[in-house]
Each structure stands twice: as structure tokens, then as C-alpha cells.
Amino acid sequence: MDVAIGAIGLLHSGAAERSIENELVRRCKERDPEAFGKLLELYQARVYGFVRRMVRSADEAEDIAQEVFVKAFQNISKFDGRASFSTWLFKIASNLCIDKARRHQRRPEPVSLSNDDGDAREVETSDLRWDPQNVAVVGEMERAIEAAIASLSEKLRGVLLLHDLEGLSYDEIATTVGVPVGTVKSRLFLARAHLQAALSAYLKPEEAI
Amino acid sequence: MKREDLLKHIENDKTMSPEIEAQLDTELDAQSQVSNMVRSLPVEEPSLEWQSRVRQQTQVIVRKARRAALWPLRVAGVSVVGAAACAIFVANMVADRPEKISTEAMLNWHDEAVAASVLPGDSISLAGASTLPSKPAARNDLFDGGSLPSL
Numbered sequence: 001m002d003v004a005i006g007a008i009g010l011l012h013s014g015a016a017e018r019s020i021e022n023e024l025v026r027r028c029k030e031r032d033p034e035a036f037g038k039l040l041e042l043y044q045a046r047v048y049g050f051v052r053r054m055v056r057s058a059d060e061a062e063d064i065a066q067e068v069f070v071k072a073f074q075n076i077s078k079f080d081g082r083a084s085f086s087t088w089l090f091k092i093a094s095n096l097c098i099d100k101a102r103r104h105q106r107r108p109e110p111v112s113l114s115n116d117d118g119d120a121r122e123v124e125t126s127d128l129r130w131d132p133q134n135v136a137v138v139g140e141m142e143r144a145i146e147a148a149i150a151s152l153s154e155k156l157r158g159v160l161l162l163h164d165l166e167g168l169s170y171d172e173i174a175t176t177v178g179v180p181v182g183t184v185k186s187r188l189f190l191a192r193a194h195l196q197a198a199l200s201a202y203l204k205p206e207e208a209i
Numbered sequence: 210m211k212r213e214d215l216l217k218h219i220e221n222d223k224t225m226s227p228e229i230e231a232q233l234d235t236e237l238d239a240q241s242q243v244s245n246m247v248r249s250l251p252v253e254e255p256s257l258e259w260q261s262r263v264r265q266q267t268q269v270i271v272r273k274a275r276r277a278a279l280w281p282l283r284v285a286g287v288s289v290v291g292a293a294a295c296a297i298f299v300a301n302m303v304a305d306r307p308e309k310i311s312t313e314a315m316l317n318w319h320d321e322a323v324a325a326s327v328l329p330g331d332s333i334s335l336a337g338a339s340t341l342p343s344k345p346a347a348r349n350d351l352f353d354g355g356s357l358p359s360l
Contacts, residue, residue, distance in 0.1 A: 035273045046253055053253070066259065165248060189219065199246065
């Protein structure tokens with residue numbers, strides 16, 4: 001079981017992951033303390049990584065990530081298995097991050113995405129009040145990517161991270177965020193379009209805006 | 210539909226036709242470079258202190274859940290013990306209760322007790338008890354307000 005669990009770290013989805021997940025959840029419902037520990041070990045980095053990029057600071061990220069696992073384990077008996085456990089965890093995380101953002105009263109402001117003709121297209125993408133300089137990354141490009149992601153609104157950032165970073169499918173993201181699949185795709189497209197504009201210096205010409 | 214038009218369509222939040230969604234899928238596939246850049250970001254590991262703290266909190270949750278699961282058994286156990294204690298107590302009370310005595314036996318017991326209390330030579334006998342005068346003894350006028358005898 002331990003070797004299989006270790007291998008899951010290299011996978012984001014798949015039947016094997018789902019099977020091990022189900023087994024651990026079943027043992028958690030029987031109040032097996034070891035199973036709780038294994039689930040925590042399995043998902044702590046992914047959940048923390050997602051939350052860290054959704055909120056302002058590492059302290060906030062730790063508090064929220066901790067709350068994610070507390071809520072999940074306290075309510076494990078309510079998990080019905082219709083979605084994967086990871087989807088359920090990210091749903092809790094996403095809701096907590098959005099609640100936090102609302103408490104901070106962050107509001108996205110329209111930012112123009114200019115095309116080559118100079119026509120401005122206003123798209124709800126950025127929260128200019130959040131200073132991306134607070135995000136600690138290594139390397140100039142990584143720093144630029146992190147800053148561009150940080151400047152997105154919560155709606156766009158959440159979908160981008162869940163799909164491109166965490167590897168969730170459109171259906172899983174739709175379940176996590178509570179919107180139709182078409183809306184997931186729209187938000188992902190808008191988020192990537194904004195990143196393309198912000199990272200044009202690092203992109204090959206055919207993909208840069 | 211041009212990319213800019215697609216953007217405008219999405220911004221205006223119009224309903225998505227299958228054709229629009231198909232075009233959106235094509236555009237999303239074309240954004241693979243930026244998608245790979247996001248995917249290449251390093252994994253953010255939580256601190257060891259956080260890991261330890263959450264592990265401890267997890268164990269607290271598990272212990273509470275186990276206690277909560279045992280609560281009905283504890284209540285049942287206490288109920289059984291309590292019922293057994295009551296049953297033993299009642300059984301002891303019943304055992305200590307004296308036997309039921311008949312009326313005739315009670316009267317005989319009374320007669321014997323009275324007979325035992327009569328002293329030898331006493332003019333009062335059991336047989337003559339019913340002939341005792343019913344009138345009370347004469348009062349002593351010295352004490353009830355009568356006149357004093359002359360000295």
C-alpha cells in the first residue's frame with residue numbers, strides 16, 4: 001500500500017489513484033488513524049500549493065490549508081464518493097479561499113487586453129490591489145508566471161490552477177467550483193489569455209498575443 | 210469567429226452554442242505553451258511545523274470520532290448495569306420482608322403478649338379484664354378547685 005501511495009505522487013489522476021483513495025476513505029470512515037495520516041500525506045502538498053497561490057500570504061495559506069483537512073476529516077462520513085476525494089478537497093479549499101477573499105473585500109478591476117491593432121478589450125482579470133511582489137518564487141520566469149497568476153481574479157485563477165497545475169478535468173472543476181463546463185472553459189481561456197499578454201516576452205511568437 | 214470576437218462573446222457572458230464551444234476547445238488547445246509554463250511551476254510544500262500541527266490535529270479528530278462512536282455503547286452499558294443493580298436491590302427488599310401473618314395468628318400473639326405482662330397476684334386477670342369499671346376514679350377535690358378541708 002505504501003509503495004502505491006508513493007506512486008500517486010507522480011500521478012494526478014487514474015484508476016489506481018482512485019482505487020487507493022477509495023480504500024483510504026473507507027478506512028477513515030472506520031476511524032482508522034493511520035488512514036487519516038496517509039490521506040494527509042497524499043494531498044497536503046497539492047492542497048497547500050493550490051491555496052498558497054490563491055491567497056495573499058504563506059500564513060493565510062497555512063491556516064486555510066489546515067482548515068481544509070480539518071473540515072474534510074470531520075465530515076468524512078458525509079463524503080459519498082460520487083466525485084473523487086481530491087475533487088472534494090479542492091472544492092473545500094476553493095470555497096475557503098473565496099470566503100477569505102470576500103472577507104478581504106477584494107474586487108477585480110477591468111484590465112484591457114490590447115491586440116495588435118491597439119483596440120482595447122476589457123476583461124475581468126486583475127486585482128490590482130494585490131502586490132505580486134509578495135509572492136516568493138525562484139527564477140525570473142517563474143517569478144513572472146507567479147505574478148501573472150497572482151494578478152488574476154479568484155474565479156479565473158482558481159480554474160487555471162485546478163486545470164493546468166492540479167490536472168483536474170473540466171467536469172471535476174465544474175463540480176469543484178459549481179459552474180457549468182462551458183463556464184470552466186471560458187474562464188480557463190480568459191485566464192490563459194491574460195497570462196499570454198503578461199508573459200509575451202517569454203512566449204514563442206505564435207502563441208504570444 | 211476571430212479570437213477577439215470569441216473573447217468579446219465570452220466577456221459578454223452570452224450563452225454558448227456548440228459551435229462556440231468547439232471553437233473554444235480549439236483555442237484552448239492552442240494555448241498549450243502557457244499551460245505548460247503553469248504546469249512547470251514548483252510544488253509548494255507546507256512547512257514541517259505545519260505538517261506536524263495538522264497531523265496532531267488529525268489525531269485529535271480521530272480520537273473524538275472514536276469516542277463519539279462508543280457513546281451509544283457506553284449508555285447501553287450503564288443502563289444494563291443500572292437495571293441489574295435495581296433488580297438486585299428489589300430482590301433483597303422482597304427477601305427481607307416478613308412473612309404474611311394471618312389475623313388469627315396476630316390475635317393469638319396479642320393475647321400472649323398481654324398474658325405475659327400480667328403480674329402474679331394482680332387482681333386483674335385476663336378473664337376479668339372486661340369487668341373492670343368503666344367509670345374513671347373519683348377526682349381529688351383538693352386539686353380541682355374544691356374547698357380546703359378545715360384544719
